Amino acid sequence: MHPGLELKKEMANGGPLQPFLGVFDCFSASVAAPYSQNLFVSGFGMAASFYGLPDVGYIAWSDMVQSAWRIRQILPNHRLLVDIDDGYVDSNTACHVVRQLDRMGVAMAMLEDQARPRRCGHADGKLILALDAYIGKLNAVLDAREDMLVLARTDASGDDIFRRVDAISATSADALMVDGISSLECWSKCATARTSLFSSIRCAGGRVPASPSHSCAMQGSTWCSTRRLCSLPRRQRWLRLSMTCS
DSSP states (O other): OOHHHHHHHHHHTTSOOOOEEEEOSHHHHHHHGGGOSEEEEOHHHHIIIIISOOSSSOSOHHHHHHHHHHHHHHOTTSEEEEEOTTSSSSHHHHHHHHHHHHHHTOSEEEEEOBOSSOOOTTSSOOOBOOHHHHHHHHHHHHHHOSSOEEEEEEOOOTTHHHHHHHHHHTTTOSEEEETTOOOHHHHHHHTTSSSEEEOOEEOTTOSSOSSOHHHHHHTTOOOOOEEOTTOTTOHHHHHHHHHHHO
16 A cells, blocks of 8 residues: 555644654664654755755755655655655646655645745745745645555644635645644644644754643644654754664
8 A cells, every 4th residue: 555545644634643753764764764654754864964955945856856756765654754845836837746755755745935045944034935836836836646655734823824824725735734833722723724734843943832742632633743753953863862762
């Protein structure tokens, strides 16, 4: 069974999912693999580890496709969530990337509504695509995929969050991420969307409350936290985990 269909079946059961642990290469993926079947191939981690640069749009679509392919070769039974940023500007490229990831057995791709130059979801000063432009690109990606799931991510703030949650929920996106949520009150309002609701990315120094899982579950949301395991600047956590697995 395609990993996307497997994940879709598990999501339909309504129970909690294992967290998608953030990884950036084959080594970090092999370290994280015993702790969860679900792994998040992060653009943030890829930019930092491969280029030594911030996640502001330096990486190309081929970087993420090749990284996902390498991890699939060593962990064929794990499910990957792959960050494809804004689809690399245009809809044609976004659809091309989605088809490649789908055919190699990636479980889910994440498409965001940031414009370039992009920034970390927990940073200020993000530029957001016009809603019509993002929904058009999202629908094109949804039409292009076969078995892979698509997670639609918004980086909006304020009341614009809820307008975008409503618009995304009217599409066939399989999951929704609202990145950089800083309060459970905002999360509760987002939880009324009909699309399965996923966690914002939690990372050191980020905006998401430290342990909101229980409160969000009470709101009827599907909770699936995504984390940047081994990301700079938490080297101590990486070293402790490496020693535990050795």
